Amino acid sequence: MTNTLSRIGLDQEQSQVLSNKLNTLLANYQLFYMNARGFHWNIKGNKFFELHLKFEELYNDSLIKIDEIAERILTLGFTPLHTYEDYTQISAIRQAKNISDGVEAVKEILKGYEVLLPLERELLELAGESGDEGTNALMSDYIREQEKLVWMYSAYLG
Template sequence: MDNQSTKTMSSKAANTLSYIGLEAESTKKTVEALQQLLADYQIFYANLRGFHWHVQGKQFFTLHVQLEKMYNEAAEIVDVIAERILSLGGTPENNFSAYLKTAKIKEISDVTSGEDIINQTLDAFKILIEQERNIIELADEANDEGTSDILTGFLKEQEKMTWMMCAYLKK
């Protein structure tokens, strides 16, 4: 992790943790994993915007609308992740240059085929779901039910969306 993700906590953040009953040391791994998830979600969001703009073909009307819904939801999730990092005493990264250095999801350009867009999105969901499950485990170890609950909600919706996309691809 870079310096951004391992910044020391301010006394205000330490106070927040004491009020919510968590310890800085026990949440450190969770914060680092949330930083990774934030980077990947930011790239995922940008990819969804590009897919929305560039989709072509017979599936245009369906996918154009669905992709807009998905990138709006991704933007909300990005905000929730960043705010959770702050709640746990971290400082969320906010530079795309830093995201690109650590993200497991890579930038995707010039994809116009609906099928390719769905497959790329499914690949991204696979990465996000794996990370979210890992964060739930880390949060559980730290007795951080708040983070577990947030990530469980993300996971539930992504599993459902994955099922729907797989069904959409069936011929």
């Protein structure tokens, strides 16, 4: 039985499944990050200062999460995706190009969370089933933070 366990004591087949799903999350985060960065750069209008800062917070937070997800994949013993081609092929989040309107940008952010949160919930469930507390804790933290952000961005839209 021990020959199917990884160095961190998790079943290797289950870890492969988790790593594949984490790579899907990673790809989606990369597109989410790029979109938030573009919104930060291109935002215009009377809410410029407010949204410019919010989008900067979002892309900085996304960059941290991207690194955490990639490192979790490595910890599980697998390789994180690392090409933009891979990201665009498997991401459900699409590129949002040339958006400068604040309302439209916030709607795109909320669309991103509509992809990220279900993926994170799926990972939370898979991690729980396989006894992977590391992935479980990461997803639990992400979900808690993002549920609040969804509420806040939704409130912004009225």
